[in-house]
Amino acid sequence: MLFSDFAHSGPMWTGEGPREVTQPVVFVEPFLEAPHVMVSVALWDIDSATNMRADISAQRVTPEGFSIVFKTWADSRLARVRADWTAIGAVDDPDLWDVD
Template identity: 55%
Template sequence: MKKLDNHLIGIDQGDVVLFSDFEDGGAMWTGEGPRERRKAVRFGEPFRAAPSVHISISLFDADTDAAIRAELTADNVTAEGFEIVFRTWLDTRIARMRATWLAIGALEHDDNWVID
């Protein structure tokens, strides 16, 4: 559990298109085997430290002729941003993918003193 020791808490959120590979024959739609896409996200303003980030699927357009295999994670979370990572493998074909995210964490404020 992450405990926030600050009275100023920030919540940032967004919705990000990760890819639309059916339009141009991209690897998520035409490829096979392990495939990965990363998308960098910058917060509207920095948090005091790395926030808690929640990611979910807001659009998932997949071919149903094969099993649907997918993983969606947040990686490299910092006070300034993070990366959304989508992975699939074997013969799964994904046409389009969009993810929504929510970040919650402490913000800087004037009472945060740094004493050397």
């Protein structure tokens, strides 16, 4: 869950204008280099009286992790949002070896 602002009258539910939530993600095992990361909204609970405005992205991707960044603006009211992600890249494998 990225946020649940309805429960405590947080800024995504009660605020207006530009708002942002950042959630760090740490990989269980690091990749050999920064992987390709895809994020998506898995659940959104929004107010039907306002326009739905949202931008979700993976930022600051490193071999060790990344940040999920969710943004909204204007009068959008979001009660809660959950995100899913997938990272694809090379990992260290003790069964692989180089032959010169």
